[in-house]
Amino acid sequence: MAAAARNIPRTLARxxxxxxxWFIGLSLALVLIYKWVPVPITATMILDGKVWENGLTKDWESLDNIDRNLVSAVIAAEDGKFCSHNGFDAEAIAKAAARNAQGGRIRGGSTITQQTAKNVFLWQGGGYFRKGLEAWFAFLIEQVWGKRRIMEVYLNVAETGIATYGAEAGAQRYFGHSAARLTRTEAARMAAALPLPKQRPVVNPSGFTRRYGNMIAARMGVVRRDGLDSCVYE
Known part of the structure; x- marks a missing residue:
């Protein structure tokens, strides 16, 4: 009996x-597969109640068929250092931690890489365990996919409206045309709504969403001027 009890920790460790x-092997396999294969579905889509009510709308498009305006817009809105960091923005994380320590609404410091890792492989919501897994997948996709593929996947799996996922489905929903020809204003408004697509209107926005969209449109000029999206188009 005593011997069996002593073996319990060893068995658990094994x-x-x-x-x-198994987790490392599976995660590596998925990352390698998705380097070339479109992501068919994500946990976010499956757990989205609106998808079950309205049906899922998504269309996968190559980055070649997504207007550069949208790439510039999401970099301007979400991650100005996308081309220069290794998947993590230490300064943004530190600032978010300082704001969160003061109380109020929790803010994140996630990069586009981290958001892509979460959207593809994990689930929405916080928690240190999920953030740890997110960091692991973010590291992997930076090493295996590279910046262009990360941006391509991000723009295809991001929630762009009610039961709507991806740039193409969002462009068709809001503007009635392909994501291959988005104006600067259209791209900026889609990017402004990305964090809360169920709550922020893209067509005829008002208040904060309109002001934020205008700010993103102005920043897009800086993105192009300073080559902040150059890693996507090398």
Whole structure:
């Protein structure tokens, strides 16, 4: 009996080791597959109640068929250092931590890489465990995919409206035409709504969403001038 009790920690450690190896192997396999294969569905889509009510609308498009205005807009809105960081923006994370320590609404410091890792492989919501997994997948996709593929996947799996996912489905929903020809204003308004697409109107926005969209449109000029999207088009 005593011998069996002593073996319990060893057995648990062995199972834990196997579980970790299986997780590493599976995560590497998925990252390698999605380097070339379109992501068919994500946990966010499956868990979206509006998808079950209205049906899922999504269309995968190559980055070649998505207007550069939208790439510039999401970089201007979400991650100005996208082309210069390794997946993590230490300064943004530190600023978010300082704001969160003061109380109020929790703010994140996530990069486009981190958001892509979360959207593709994980689930929405916080928690240190999920953030740890997010960091692991963000590291992997930076090493395996590269910036262009990260941007392509991000723009195809991001929620762009009610039960609507991806740039193409969003452009068709709001403007009645392809994401291949978005004006600067259209792209800026889509980017302004990205954090809360169920709540922020893209067509005829008002108040904060309109002001934020105008600010993004102005920043897009800086993105182009300073080559902040150059890593996507090397």
């Amino acid at each position: 199972w834990l080791g196997k579980a970790i190896l």
